[in-house]
Amino acid sequence: MLPWNFIAGALKVFVLLRTVAGGSVDKQNQTSEANSCNGTKIVVQDRPVESFPLFDRPTSTIMRYRSQRAVNLGSWFVHEQWMTPSLFINAAGAKLSELDIASGGDSPNCARQMLEDHWKTFITAKDFSDLASKGINTVRLPIGYWSLGPEFCQGTPFSPFADVYHNSWSFIVQAIKMAADFEIGVLVDLHGAVGSQNGQPHSGISNKHAGLFDSETNMDKTIDVLTFLTEKLCNVTNVIGIQVLNEPQDDPGLIDFYIRAISEMRRVPGAESFPIYIHDAFNLEKFSDFVSQRSDFIVQDHHSYFVFTSQDEKKSASQHTEDIRTSILRSLFSASKNERGNLIVGEWSCALTPESLSMESDQVAAREKFCKAQLDVYSSATAGWSFWSYKKEDCDNGWCFTAALGTALPPDFFSYRQSCDSLGSNGGLINLRSFDAFAPNMTQDLDMKRSTTPFHHRLATIHYYRLRRLDTDSNMTAEEQSETKGYEDGFLTAKQFCEHDGSRLGFIGQFIDDSIKALGPTVVQSGTEPDYIAGFTRGLSDGEGSS
Numbered sequence: 001m002l003p004w005n006f007i008a009g010a011l012k013v014f015v016l017l018r019t020v021a022g023g024s025v026d027k028q029n030q031t032s033e034a035n036s037c038n039g040t041k042i043v044v045q046d047r048p049v050e051s052f053p054l055f056d057r058p059t060s061t062i063m064r065y066r067s068q069r070a071v072n073l074g075s076w077f078v079h080e081q082w083m084t085p086s087l088f089i090n091a092a093g094a095k096l097s098e099l100d101i102a103s104g105g106d107s108p109n110c111a112r113q114m115l116e117d118h119w120k121t122f123i124t125a126k127d128f129s130d131l132a133s134k135g136i137n138t139v140r141l142p143i144g145y146w147s148l149g150p151e152f153c154q155g156t157p158f159s160p161f162a163d164v165y166h167n168s169w170s171f172i173v174q175a176i177k178m179a180a181d182f183e184i185g186v187l188v189d190l191h192g193a194v195g196s197q198n199g200q201p202h203s204g205i206s207n208k209h210a211g212l213f214d215s216e217t218n219m220d221k222t223i224d225v226l227t228f229l230t231e232k233l234c235n236v237t238n239v240i241g242i243q244v245l246n247e248p249q250d251d252p253g254l255i256d257f258y259i260r261a262i263s264e265m266r267r268v269p270g271a272e273s274f275p276i277y278i279h280d281a282f283n284l285e286k287f288s289d290f291v292s293q294r295s296d297f298i299v300q301d302h303h304s305y306f307v308f309t310s311q312d313e314k315k316s317a318s319q320h321t322e323d324i325r326t327s328i329l330r331s332l333f334s335a336s337k338n339e340r341g342n343l344i345v346g347e348w349s350c351a352l353t354p355e356s357l358s359m360e361s362d363q364v365a366a367r368e369k370f371c372k373a374q375l376d377v378y379s380s381a382t383a384g385w386s387f388w389s390y391k392k393e394d395c396d397n398g399w400c401f402t403a404a405l406g407t408a409l410p411p412d413f414f415s416y417r418q419s420c421d422s423l424g425s426n427g428g429l430i431n432l433r434s435f436d437a438f439a440p441n442m443t444q445d446l447d448m449k450r451s452t453t454p455f456h457h458r459l460a461t462i463h464y465y466r467l468r469r470l471d472t473d474s475n476m477t478a479e480e481q482s483e484t485k486g487y488e489d490g491f492l493t494a495k496q497f498c499e500h501d502g503s504r505l506g507f508i509g510q511f512i513d514d515s516i517k518a519l520g521p522t523v524v525q526s527g528t529e530p531d532y533i534a535g536f537t538r539g540l541s542d543g544e545g546s547s
């Protein structure tokens with residue numbers, strides 16, 4: 001964030017303490033490794049890797065399955081020139097990518113010092129606190145393979161500059177812990193794969209070459225990176241998932257790579273049902289089909305931008321807004337439905353081209369409508385959205401969340417919490433119509449209960465109802481049992497999520513499938529799954545007060 005010259009002038013003397021793998025600190029000072037950065041002596045210091053709190057499964061379930069209102073923390077650990085130009089002043093080569101920063105400056109220690117300063121200051125606990133106070137419950141955290149440390153730089157273009165990343169894993173761990181302090185979930189996103197998955201500067205390189213898929217070695221190394229991440233993070237409460245690749249080319253080998261990566265990640269003990277995200281290479285249908293053919297917790301990440309093609313330029317902002325509310329809504333809905341709801345829009349922004357804006361008489365209002373349409377559509381058609389990006393140098397309200405908040409975007413994202421607290425327009429009264437169908441004589445009794453039962457007794461009402469049903473000497477059929485159980489589970493789930501910071505179940509289909517699996521056939525008899533699903537869906541809707 002700070003200009004290089006300022007940082008160089010303010011260099012302090014650092015102490016280098018070597019770390020052995022695993023994070024324990026060897027107290028021996030290795031001043032011989034110290035060198036100078038533009039004449040100022042620097043001695044850099046090892047940072048221990050902190051440990052995470054004990055895994056809290058119930059909280060993690062809520063964070064992993066809830067509907068996401070997220071921002072991307074772009075240019076914190078993977079740098080893009082247009083977002084943080086000050087870090088590129090002394091970069092090498094094309095001055096576009098992470099590698100140009102690492103290889104630039106006077107020495108690796110200069111780059112290291114500058115990056116460590118950036119990791120420390122660009123985003124802090126205050127930012128997570130601000131995000132939480134606006135109703136943001138998740139962040140997507142782009143990292144590169146280099147972020148895992150020097151060992152992972154070996155045999156890559158980062159190898160000569162490996163020591164720049166000596167402490168970076170420690171900063172990543174700290175970032176996740178800071179988010180945890182504010183109950184914010186973190187999707188760890190592999191933005192830069194070994195060899196590059198897309199040839200773009202935001203994958204870490206400037207030579208435009210996408211060299212991941214044509215090299216077994218690069219694919220193996222990338223799988224090692226993903227396995228390491230899974231081992232370190234699958235039992236961390238607020239890590240909501242790992243994204244295998246960001247915006248890969250739609251290479252013929254992509255699907256095979258995904259299958260292999262997922263199966264290696266799933267092999268890690270405790271990662272059997274850990275959420276794994278895949279980017280769809282901008283091919284919504286193809287990867288929706290891929291997810292639909294699996295039953296495990298795989299999520300499709302689709303990115304939605306309106307500024308990158310000449311077609312985009314030719315349309316007015318209003319035309320884009322119209323497209324979002326019609327054709328884009330339809331295609332997202334249909335993809336999501338096809339894959340049991342396992343879809344997010346992991347990048348979008350309020351950015352429009354000057355051409356699109358110039359066709360509008362009121363550009364401010366046009367941008368606001370464009371953003372609002374995206375929020376509405378992504379919120380209703382998918383399980384979550386993530387704005388690109390939280391901040392950048394020279395913030396503008398197209399690309400920068402902090403500037404868009406309260407201008408192009410609403411001032412906060414708490415609308416659901418309000419409706420959850422008040423439990424909707426029926427005053428929160430539980431709707432048991434679904435059960436009336438198979439017990440018509442209960443209706444009168446229940447109508448009375450509906451109007452008199454205080455909220456905390458409503459679940460008891462359902463139990464009461466079940467018992468009465470048994471008392472009538474006409475036992476519930478297996479279908480009825482599954483539906484009743486589903487209703488209770490759905491209702492309770494809504495309450496549990498809501499009590500956690502106004503959360504709402506997002507990955508509904510996956511949650512129901514995983515619940516049925518967990519309950520087993522003694523609770524949900526084989527063949528009665530559709531009844532459980534129907535009951536759950538109604539219970540959830542009643543519990544959320546939105547029926």
Ligand SMILES: *[C@@H]1O[C@H](CO)[C@@H](O)[C@H](O)[C@H]1NC(C)=O
Pocket residue numbers: 015027028029
């Ligand atoms: C390491 O360096 C620090 C700071 O220069 C110094 O205080 C300390 O005594 C040194 N320790 C050893 C073991 O040399």
Ligand SMILES: *[C@@H]1O[C@H](CO)[C@@H](O)[C@H](O)[C@H]1NC(C)=O
Pocket residue numbers: 004005008038090105106110
């Ligand atoms: C180092 O100093 C030289 C000359 O004084 C300057 O051109 C260069 O930008 C400086 N490099 C850094 C990393 O500040």
Ligand SMILES: *[C@@H]1O[C@H](CO)[C@@H](O)[C@H](O)[C@H]1NC(C)=O
Pocket residue numbers: 230231232234235268269270271
């Ligand atoms: C995660 O936790 C589970 C349950 O405690 C344990 O069996 C598993 O080994 C852990 N996995 C890792 C990678 O630490």
Ligand SMILES: *[C@@H]1O[C@H](CO)[C@@H](O)[C@H](O)[C@H]1NC(C)=O
Pocket residue numbers: 440441
């Ligand atoms: C339901 O009520 C009707 C009319 O009051 C009665 O004829 C019928 O037998 C009752 N059914 C059961 C299952 O109790």
Ligand SMILES: *[C@@H]1O[C@H](CO)[C@@H](O)[C@H](O)[C@H]1NC(C)=O
Pocket residue numbers: 473474475
């Ligand atoms: C209801 O189920 C119980 C326990 O399985 C059984 O004893 C009873 O006969 C059943 N009643 C009817 C009406 O089927």
